[in-house]
Amino acid sequence: MHESDILIIGSGAAGLTAALNLAERFKVTVLAKGAMNEGATAWAQGGVAAVLEPGDTFESHIEDTMIAGAGLNDRAIVEFVVESAPAAIARLEKLGVPFNTEGDALHLTREGGHSHRRIVHVNDATGWAVQEALLKAARAHRNITLVPDMVVIDLATSRHEERYSGAGHVWGVYAFNRATSRVELYTARTTILATGGAGRTYLFSTAPRGATGDGIAMAWRAGCRISNMEFMQFHPTCLYNLEVKNFLITEAVRGEGGHLINPVTGKRFMSDYDAKRMELAPRDVVARAIDAEIKRDGLDYVHLDISHMPAEFVREHFPNIHEKLLGLGIDMTTQPIPVVPAQHYTCGGIVVDRDGRTDLPGLYAAGECTQSGLHGANRLASNSLLECFVFGESAANHIAANWDSLPTPPAIRAWDESRVTDSDEEVVIKQNWTEIRRFMWNYVGIVRSTKRLERAQHRIKLLREEVNDYYGHFRVTPDLIELRNLLESADLIVRSALHRKESRGLHYTIDYPETSSAAIDTVLVP
Numbered sequence: 001m002h003e004s005d006i007l008i009i010g011s012g013a014a015g016l017t018a019a020l021n022l023a024e025r026f027k028v029t030v031l032a033k034g035a036m037n038e039g040a041t042a043w044a045q046g047g048v049a050a051v052l053e054p055g056d057t058f059e060s061h062i063e064d065t066m067i068a069g070a071g072l073n074d075r076a077i078v079e080f081v082v083e084s085a086p087a088a089i090a091r092l093e094k095l096g097v098p099f100n101t102e103g104d105a106l107h108l109t110r111e112g113g114h115s116h117r118r119i120v121h122v123n124d125a126t127g128w129a130v131q132e133a134l135l136k137a138a139r140a141h142r143n144i145t146l147v148p149d150m151v152v153i154d155l156a157t158s159r160h161e162e163r164y165s166g167a168g169h170v171w172g173v174y175a176f177n178r179a180t181s182r183v184e185l186y187t188a189r190t191t192i193l194a195t196g197g198a199g200r201t202y203l204f205s206t207a208p209r210g211a212t213g214d215g216i217a218m219a220w221r222a223g224c225r226i227s228n229m230e231f232m233q234f235h236p237t238c239l240y241n242l243e244v245k246n247f248l249i250t251e252a253v254r255g256e257g258g259h260l261i262n263p264v265t266g267k268r269f270m271s272d273y274d275a276k277r278m279e280l281a282p283r284d285v286v287a288r289a290i291d292a293e294i295k296r297d298g299l300d301y302v303h304l305d306i307s308h309m310p311a312e313f314v315r316e317h318f319p320n321i322h323e324k325l326l327g328l329g330i331d332m333t334t335q336p337i338p339v340v341p342a343q344h345y346t347c348g349g350i351v352v353d354r355d356g357r358t359d360l361p362g363l364y365a366a367g368e369c370t371q372s373g374l375h376g377a378n379r380l381a382s383n384s385l386l387e388c389f390v391f392g393e394s395a396a397n398h399i400a401a402n403w404d405s406l407p408t409p410p411a412i413r414a415w416d417e418s419r420v421t422d423s424d425e426e427v428v429i430k431q432n433w434t435e436i437r438r439f440m441w442n443y444v445g446i447v448r449s450t451k452r453l454e455r456a457q458h459r460i461k462l463l464r465e466e467v468n469d470y471y472g473h474f475r476v477t478p479d480l481i482e483l484r485n486l487l488e489s490a491d492l493i494v495r496s497a498l499h500r501k502e503s504r505g506l507h508y509t510i511d512y513p514e515t516s517s518a519a520i521d522t523v524l525v526p
């Protein structure tokens with residue numbers, strides 16, 4: 001058994017921000033299911049949104065966030081996050097994140113839905129720089145223990161106490177150690193879930209392999225409310241390539257002048273969908289427009305073209321994308337880039353308040369695994385890393401302020417493997433993974449219908465019996481742990497989508513195309 005003051009599951013922007021804010025006073029353990037830099041944070045390209053120049057205002061960033069979120073955002077939370085942004089950027093600079101500059105000021109790029117240039121960035125690989133700076137600081141801190149390759153299976157709650165107290169408390173986690181293939185118990189006074197999103201429920205996704213909704217699924221199983229899971233964001237421009245399936249082409253390419261063009265007609269088609277904002281309309285609008293062009297003309301992809309800009313400008317702004325594409329035979333300074341929409345971000349998740357508190361005592365959550373009220377029905381570009389920094393810190397502050405009232409963990413039962421054996425049919429797991437991701441893409445994608453959602457729900461019901469049976473009889477493996485969570489996440493998405501009898505933001509259904517006058521969160525209660 002491993003004991004610490006605070007246990008954090010996830011080593012991305014949210015988890016490490018929380019860790020660094022707690023480590024002066026407390027012993028903190030951070031678990032990651034692979035290497036410490038394998039989450040979505042390291043993959044972020046565009047940047048972080050913050051009001052940093054005199055011509056811009058908090059009010060404008062707040063309005064842009066609410067407009068993208070189709071009015072479903074919690075305005076008080078939006079204000080809190082937007083107003084916290086400049087200080088969050090200053091702290092990242094202090095940690096050594098080398099944001100691009102222009103003269104004495106930070107260089108600001110532009111992305112869809114933003115009415116001002118307000119995205120600070122490190123070329124076109126912001127997330128990598130942020131992840132490295134946070135990890136460097138965490139590694140250097142004597143009170144932070146970083147544990148890679150530890151796949152958390154479930155939360156250890158009052159149900160796992162040796163003498164059940166009935167308190168409904170979270171006391172830590174059970175985790176599968178990849179090195180030993182044993183399940184270990186980690187306990188702490190407080191656990192923070194910072195496990196990222198559930199993008200891999202979809203066949204095509206920009207998200208990393210580990211985005212299987214683990215934190216959302218385990219919080220749900222433990223008794224937390226989950227909200228707004230129908231709002232899965234599709235990024236309009238993922239590279240279309242038969243070998244490289246999930247390479248994002250940052251929205252900043254459109255922000256810096258890129259055009260979307262139908263490869264058959266040669267037409268810049270966004271004028272037919274949002275004549276005012278064109279390529280810089282919010283993501284749901286652009287993704288649906290591309291989807292409509294592809295379906296109408298039977299295309300495999302549309303073109304994103306920035307070759308009309310000077311070659312030097314393109315190379316300077318997008319050095320990593322330029323190089324990656326050159327390696328695939330595309331020179332973006334002279335040729336258009338083939339792109340398709342792909343799942344990109346999970347707007348819904350574990351219900352948290354402004355302090356990152358969940359429904360369960362002893363459990364906090366931050367980052368993409370949460371529904372904090374910031375994003376509403378559609379996340380505004382580059383508001384997500386910002387949410388990680390702000391809530392990572394607010395959760396840490398709340399824990400520190402209430403430390404003396406937090407009880408110490410009682411004795412917790414060890415993981416019981418007495419009734420399971422080793423699996424003899426790993427192929428079942430692989431088959432079910434693929435099946436889930438395929439029907440989610442086909443039935444629960446950009447444009448939905450009740451009939452397709454019901455089909456998906458039927459598949460989930462059948463698969464659940466199979467997965468539960470498998471889980472009950474065989475020793476856990478990382479793939480099985482993820483499959484179980486992937487299925488739980490898919491179920492939460494489909495149930496939420498069926499619950500919403502309107503179209504709003506990212507949720508568009510042909511059966512209820514109108515937006516209702518009242519904006520109401522979907523809240524699933526376990």
Ligand code: FAD
Nearest residue numbers: 010011012013014033039040041046047152196367368385
């Ligand atoms: P992550 O960074 O995803 O980290 C999750 C952590 O949880 C990992 O350490 C993982 O190992 C751990 N974990 C998960 N499950 C388990 C488990 N069972 N056991 C143990 N550990 C577990 N947002 C922006 O604001 N700006 C951008 O420019 C931007 N660009 C993006 C580009 C791409 C390609 C993608 C995919 C996303 C982008 N986003 C962007 C979104 C943003 O990167 C993420 O929302 C954000 O990084 C999430 O951070 P996080 O800390 O919540 O989780």
Ligand code: SIN
Nearest residue numbers: 045046250251381382
């Ligand atoms: C991008 O660079 O287009 C991604 C930005 C984001 O997801 O916020």
